[in-house]
Amino acid sequence: MLLSKYFIPTIKEVPQEAESIAHQLMLRAGLVRMLVAGVYSYLPSGLRVLNNIQAIIRQEMNAAGAQELLLPCLQPQELWDRSGRNTQMEEIMVRFTDRRGRKMCLGPTHEEVITDLVSHQVNSYKQLPLILYQIQTKFRDEIRPRFGLVRSCEFIMKDAYSFDLDENGMELNYKLMYDAYVAIFKRLSLNCVIIEADTGVMGGSGSHEFMVLAESGEDTVSLCGTCGYATTLKIALCPQCGAHMHEKKAIEIGHIFKLGTKYSHTLSALFTDEKGARKPIVMGCYGIGVSRALAAIIETNHDADGIIWPSGITPFDVAILPLNITHTESKKVAFDIYRQLSTSGVNVLLDDRDERSGVKFKDADLIGIPVRIIIGTKTLSQNTVELQKRHDKSICAIPIEGVAHAILKFLRE
């Protein structure tokens, strides 16, 4: 991609509308723009990052045996009346009446829809167990949207649902999803604290929250520095080892629930067991805030100059900075390297703008691509270019012919 043609409006100054670091950097690096409070557009590089996060989630969910589907976000309120949550979720649901006079809503979550679907399609114990998931836009008329993507009214969630014959089966799938979440967050470079949590409005018998420690978090976590125990309860001494607890702010990035038969009971999702008895399906549900994960990744991967993308998530693998694009030789070398890497399947962003070096360095720092190739007239006269890593700004000189090889080697590490 040529930066001169890329829609990535970067901002030099801190936008007034943003308070949290991640929100500021998302706006400054040209990843997102606000339409109204709690509603955001993803610009091309923001969408690239979002797609990368989703790819990781899909890989791990598929590896755990979950099957992807896509449920409608347009839903009849009648379904919510049946589950009993139409009044419970009253404040938060976006509702309206369609032209036929039917009361509709935009899905704030999908337990009702998936349970309804499964209730019609699953009748026998032979069809279980089953794990289904989707990556979908959710709509919640939040009382107070804040911190950009951390709490927004329209956001992207990965939600999975497990369906089992009995409690034991559900426990197994719950463990499977728990482990998948650990794997996902590790690959997203998100260091999670896992907490046994309240089931709240979702209902059910058990639940775990995956929390990322971050300044702009909305939740407070009490952490034991000695044994690692964590809880959302405000307690002074660790119940496991007796050491002192300290409080930290955190972003809830994932939440998993043992639902049991709450929804299968109210929505009549029954199956016939091997003895011919009709029983409610035992369910679990598993959510990840995908767009929120994007915010959390930035929150935990940045420095004073901008974002530092983890390798699996970065919108581009490599940035090429010809410091003087009007210098014929610099331009030629830059485009040669660009073509070599691109044909090797590397995502490259070439800063071909006629800007001064300072502007290019500042933007590159802000955008946060993990490696950059700096092409300057001085090093070029020695037949070398420089390879600089974003995270520690370390630089090494590389002969021009060896650049593609060096980059491919770096990317493999």
Place this chain on the structure above:
RNA sequence: CGGGGCGUGGCUCAGUUUGGCUAGAGCGCUUGCUUUGGGAGCAAGAGGCCACAGGUUCAAGUCCUGUCGCCCCGACCA
């Protein structure tokens, strides 16, 4: 919804306290010349219903009333 802050060219803000001539700065944008290893210099230009509506006044960005929008603190949640 309750409490607090804010709203002035694309962005960051000054000016509002104490009303007064033609509404400002820096950055960005356009054109030209010079420059080219960490957000350049000079010159010329474009761009504003001072959030919106009503009111007070000889006179309103500035005072009053209402509305809308954004941010922060609380209940809610991925």
